[in-house]
Amino acid sequence: MKLARGAALVLGCSTLALACASDDPQPPQPPQPPACTIENSEDCPEPAPTYADIAPILDARCNSCHSDTSDGPWPLTSYQDVVDWWDRVRGDTLNCSMPPPDSGIVMTHEESKLLLDWIACDMPK
Numbered sequence: 001m002k003l004a005r006g007a008a009l010v011l012g013c014s015t016l017a018l019a020c021a022s023d024d025p026q027p028p029q030p031p032q033p034p035a036c037t038i039e040n041s042e043d044c045p046e047p048a049p050t051y052a053d054i055a056p057i058l059d060a061r062c063n064s065c066h067s068d069t070s071d072g073p074w075p076l077t078s079y080q081d082v083v084d085w086w087d088r089v090r091g092d093t094l095n096c097s098m099p100p101p102d103s104g105i106v107m108t109h110e111e112s113k114l115l116l117d118w119i120a121c122d123m124p125k
């Protein structure tokens with residue numbers, strides 16, 4: 001009988017400890033980056049965007065790292081730079097890896113879409 005009471009006491013304390021543990025506040029979680037929802041542009045819209053339309057996006061979102069004077073792997077400061085790297089620019093835009101989520105630089109959905117539309121239109125000057 002004493003063993004049964006002891007087992008019941010241990011079980012009761014264990015249950016109470018588990019219940020109390022679930023009431024403990026959880027440590028704050030770091031903010032999660034928004035889901036990557038960019039879709040590939042396969043059709044060229046009318047009117048087709050030009051390099052003049054996307055150059056400000058590149059200046060604001062890319063060229064702080066991708067210029068002749070930065071540590072980025074290749075410059076994106078001219079029309080020819082972007083044309084030379086269009087496939088990488090397209091891929092990184094589609095998988096939302098550029099700008100990197102931890103960089104503090106955010107490319108809006110509209111900016112990403114315009115860049116992808118420009119590529120779909122065969123990158124008009």
